[in-house]
Every structure is written in structure tokens, then in C-alpha cells.
Amino acid sequence: MALRALPPFKGAFLMTTEDRDLRTGRTYWQSRPMPAVPHRPLTRDVKADVLVVGAGISGALVAEALSDHHRVIVVDKRGPVMGSTPASTALVEYEIDTPLIDLSKQIGRVKAERAWRRSHLALHALAARTRALGIAADTRRTDNLYLAGSLLDADGIAAEAQARRQAGIETLFLDRRTLADRFGIKRPAALLAFDDLALDPRRLTSGFLNAAIERGTRVYAPTEITDVESGSDGVTATTANGRTIRAGAIVFATGYELPRYVPKRRHQVMSTYAIATVRQKQKPLPEDCFIWEASDPYLYLRSTPDGRVICGGEDEEFSDDEARDALIPQKTEAIRRKLGKMLPHIDTTPDFAWAGAFGSTPTGLPSIGAVPGLKNAWAVLGFGGNGITYSRIAADIINAALSGKSDPDADLYAFARTRAVR
Template sequence: MSRKLDLRTGRAVWTAYRAAAIPATPLTRDVKADVAIVGMGISAAMMADSLTDAGLSVVLIDRRGPLLGSTAATTALVQFEIDQPLTTLTKKIGKDRAERAWRRSRLAVANLAARVKELGIECRMIERPSLYLAGNVLAPQALREEGLQRNRAGLRSAYLTAGELKDRFGLDRKGALLSHGNHALDPRRLAGGLLLAAIDRGARLYAPTEATGFESHRDGVTISTRDGPSISAGAAVLATGYELADFVPKDHHSVISTYAIATRPQPRAIWPEAALIWEASDPYLYLRATHDGRVICGGEDEEFTDEERRDSLLSDKTTRITEKLGRLLPGIDTTPEFAWAGAFGTTPSGLPLIGPVPGKRGFHAVMGYGGNGITFSRIAAEVVTASLTGGADRDADLFALDRA
């Protein structure tokens, strides 16, 4: 059984843009496949694309339907910079492992961009620079040290003084790190394109179909459903976002509520280079521009308690984010046309949990994505595909569910 959550509330900006219709039908009979995927969001889409590209037969089920969970709530800043600064992560897990995690994150962003181009997915993916602003977590001197450690690890970043930041980007902050190779995109279009590519290779989508039982046996796994039919497979991947199956360890995973707004289109007011912007602060603000000049801004994260409390805070959080955005960018119209709340998973290290579920043979889980959900979803697809095709991923130990 899995915990059921209302994963978002309000109206996310991506509903204003068209995404491809993804065909899915109810499950009316027992089916078999090499791999069963539970979920039909961005993580499941990347997994289905990767596994079918490797020649495996895939079945996906979801209790809602394609793209109806957390995917629409993401702000889709696709960055290689992990939520935990490299200097901080080094103190938590060691220099070698921290640098490996950051390098793998950068590789994942590059691999995703190449895959989108290869498949010809029209998801408005565009490369953007990223600005990491000095704040209450990393003041200017600490931010300089962060930049030095990144550069020593081969992760190029340039420190901008307050004057340089003001002259180039028009932002009034004490300093920032500038990096390149990140992207902005439309997450629903990306997920839809990946699912359609998987369908073209034979993937079968069944929804609405709710998984109610997960069994391991000598020949693989069986997933039973509320309406009766079952799925038999050699292995299963739980890509259920933040609705975790009961047997998945949750000791190092927690759910956070986050809030976001989007303004009207105002392309002439967008800051130079439409850089992705986020703060070295807690709580931090993060923002980007859409292809048509809307400003998407999020933050005000807090521990998730229940949907009712999260939703009751939406109005107040919207006001706070709007005020912060106005102070940072006084030249834009900050009036929200969209405001929404969503959930995301996090871990103490900021790294996701990817791989075999301890004590549950044949089942793999992907969870704990923090602010790098799309980037980590790409890593998950690579790690799990290697495992299920008889290979080995050199970085799998960084993300294993039992790594603690």
C-alpha cells in the first residue's frame, strides 16, 4: 500500500500551455512486462524512455493518469547545482563523494539536453546561466570559497562582486556565483514527449490504475491493483513522487511544502540573459523566466504536515514571495496570475534515494529529489537502467537507499 497525498493545490503556470495528450487506458486484464513502473510523471517518463531504449518491455500504471501528479507543480529550473553547496556537502559526506555527486549532476543535465535534442521533443528547453546569490547561508566570503572549491573540482563558476553583479545583471546583492550549462523548460511537455517516445517503442500505459499490493517472488514481482488485474514483471520501479509505498524506508526522507507564483508575460522586463536565479539563504527564493516572458518565482518552503495546513498558507505565502520578488526585481510587475503549492522530498544530504529497496527483492525506488527533481530524475533513469540491464553505474553508491 502507498500513502495517498494531494500533491499540489492552486493553479500552476504550466496549465496555461498546451502539452501532448498521452494515451492511457484502464487495466482490464493481467499483463506481463520486463519492468513495471508505478507512476506517470517526469521520473517515470525518463525511466520509461531509458528502459525501452535499452530494449526492455515496460508497463506503466498510475492512480491518476499521465502528468497529473507533482510534475505540473515544478518550476523546472534544470540545474547541476545541488541544493547543498559543495562546501557543505563535503563536510557531510566527504570531498570525493561530494565532488562525484556534483559532477554527476552536471553530466545528467548535459545528457538530458542531448536526449531532448535527439528525440526532437518540443519542450522549450533553452540553456541559461545560473546566478547563486549571497545570502544568510553563504555570505560573500563563504560564497567565494564555494566557487573556489567548485573550480578545483572542475565545475567552473565565476564569483561576481556586488558591482559586477549590478552592472551585468542589474541585481542589488553583495555577490553571486555565475555558472553555465543549466536549462529552463516546460516540464509537462518534456514528460509528455518522453512518454510518447516510450509508447512508440511499445510501452503500455494503464490509468487510472491504483497499485494495492507489491509481492516479490523467485521469478520477479507482482503488483496487484484495486480493480483486480495484476502486473507480473521481472522488476518494478516505484516512481511515485512523494507518495511512498509502505515498505520503502523513510528514515532519511522527508516531505517539504513549497510555494510558487507566475506573473503575466512581460518579456521586455526580463533581466539580462534570463539567468536562473536562486539564493544561498534559508528559506531561499528561486526564479526564472518562461519562453514568453512570465516570471516564475518560488520559495517559502516548510516541513509538510498535512494538505489542509499547506493549502491554508497559500495566500500568505503568495504575498511573501511577491514581496520578495519585488525587492529583488523592482522593475517588473509582480502581480501573480498563477499561484500554487506543491510537495517535494528531501534528504539530509540533499541527494536523492535511488536503487533497490532493501529487503524487497525486485523493487527499485526513486525519491527524495529536493530542488533538483528533473536533474535527479535523469540520474535515476541512468542508474536503474544500468542495474536492470546487467550493468553497473559507478555512482550508484552515492544514491543507494541503504547508503547510510
């Protein structure tokens, strides 16, 4: 597929998206009640300042941020919180998948430090906003244990600790003996970071959608956008049932189902797997924390409020849902084996097992910003291991832009001015 510079675009285009089966299996979060999100199908033509396409976590955070000063409409072809959000393992971190020392080699130290600091700031802002809105999402601050692995050995972990501290992000280096004594884990070294966020992703998303609704946001679902006409005076979206939505701007927050005209270069949709164990009879760890590895692919885990362990990993570089789903039994056993090796004292029997779509980029950074060549259109590709944190960054960047301001870090995530030639 060739790429060419994208010229200014004005006119109509088909709003076709990559139709994916985003998850399979029953996730742990689906076993827990979630506040209802008022919504209805679109049966008449409507107007708004901003149209947000997607009612998952990205759309929810964007809509809530915009609803302070804009009339917002949210649409989703399935329904609120019915896409990939329930498949999240909800280790909400500021840590980027790409270590700071490696990201510095890819984009330069100054930009890499900015990206890490912005993720750090965004996570704290998300926690504060959740608390300010009174959203009950089982949120709690938790530390983060980053184990030496195939990407970073003990020396690499030490270098990463130093780089983070130089960037103003506090972390603690643990050598082999300290790690074993404190956490009972046998690895050459680890980093202990502080104040990440554990939460229920469905409750968080419904909470932010409902906060936006209280300020006048309307949610229409199931409603699928099929065509969009874009111009200097705004956008007109047409739905599958022939209704129109006129808005000053459109924001694509469609997760792993990307609209045709949103650049996909550097973005890969993959498959990932997760389990939630039976309730443990004893505390899984001496100290409650997230755990993940400096490896590719990596194992990651957390505890739940009712004493289970959620563990994910075993990523595959394909997105075909049939091939993905066929591997669920095999991947479940592989995750159980690795989890049991890391924490021999726990019961790895799964009560829940699921598979889902997962996005990645070479840098571990998302793409957020104006869609090149498409007037008044914005997109959120919050790919990577900390997509919920990236969704908060997206809300900040888009809210600033649509309010006539600029975000100081918008350049870190902007789309390149290219598009696929079909």
C-alpha cells in the same frame, strides 16, 4: 518509530502509499497545451519485463531508458502527468541544494565532487536526449545566478566558486559591484554558473512517455497497485480492480507518495509555493538566467517563453495539504514582496499561484536504487531542488542494473538497509 535491519523479503505486501493532495491552484504549465499520452485502464492480466509505478517525470525518464531493451508497463493511479510534475517551477539545474563546500563536510570531498560532477553530467545528458528524441518542451540553455545569502556570505561564495572549479565545474565569481553593474541586483556577491536547462515539465514528461510508447511501452491509468508479491523470479502486482501484472522487476517512481516498504529515513516531504506573474512589458533581467539564493529557505526564479517571471519559495516544514493551502494567499504576497525587492522594476502581479509538495534530504541528494530486502524492486526518491536532474540519474542507474551492468555512482544514492518497524 524504531528502525531495525531489514531481512531478505519474499512474499506479498500491501502496496499502500502515502495518499497526498500533491498540489493546489492552477499552475502556469497547466495553461499550456501538452501532447496527449495514450493510456487506458487495465482490464486484463498482463506481463512485462519491468513495471514502472508512476507516470510523472521520474517514471517517464525511467520508462524511456528501459524501453530500448525491455518490455515496459507504466501505471499511475491518477493519469499521466497528473501528480506533482505540473507544480514544478522547472529550474532544471545541476547545482545541488547543498553547496559543494558544505556537502564535502558531510560526506567527504571525493564523494561530494562525484555527486556534483554526476549532476552536471546528467543535466547535459538530459538536454542531449531531449534533443535526440525531438521532444518539443521549450528547452533552452540558461545561466544560473547564485546569490550570497544566509548560508553563504561573500567569503563563502568565493570559497564555493573555488571548490567547483577544482572539481572541474566552471563558474564565475561576481563581487558586489560587478553584480550590481551587470544584473542590477544588490547583494554582497554571487556565482554565475553556465548551461542549466529551462523547459516545460509537462511537455518534457509527455514527450518521454510517448517516446517509450513508440517502442512498445504500455501505459495503464487510472490504475492503482494495491498488493505486490516479490520473489527471486520477479514480482506480481495486483490492482484495485483485481487484475495482475507480472514482471521481472518493479520500479517505484511515485514521487512524494512513498510505498510502505520504501525506506523514508532522511527524507522529508514539505510544502512549497510559487507564482507566475503577468507578462512583463520589458525584459525582467539584462541577461536571461535562473536566480536563487544561498539561503534556507531560498527564493528562486526564472522567466518563461511568453515573458512572465516564475518565482517560488517560502517553504514550510509540513506536508498537511489543508494547512499548506490555507497559507497560499499569505505566501503569495510574501513571494511578491521578496521578488519586488530583488527586481524592483518588474510587475509582480500574479496570473497564477499554486502550492505543492516538495521533498528534501539533509545532504540534498536523492535516494535511488534497490529497495533493501525486497527482491527485484527499485525506487526513485528524486527529492531536492533539482529533482528532474535526479530523475535522469535514476534512469541511468536503474537501466544499467536491469541490463546486468553497474553504474559507477550508484553508491552515492543507494538506500541504507533499514526499515521502519510499525
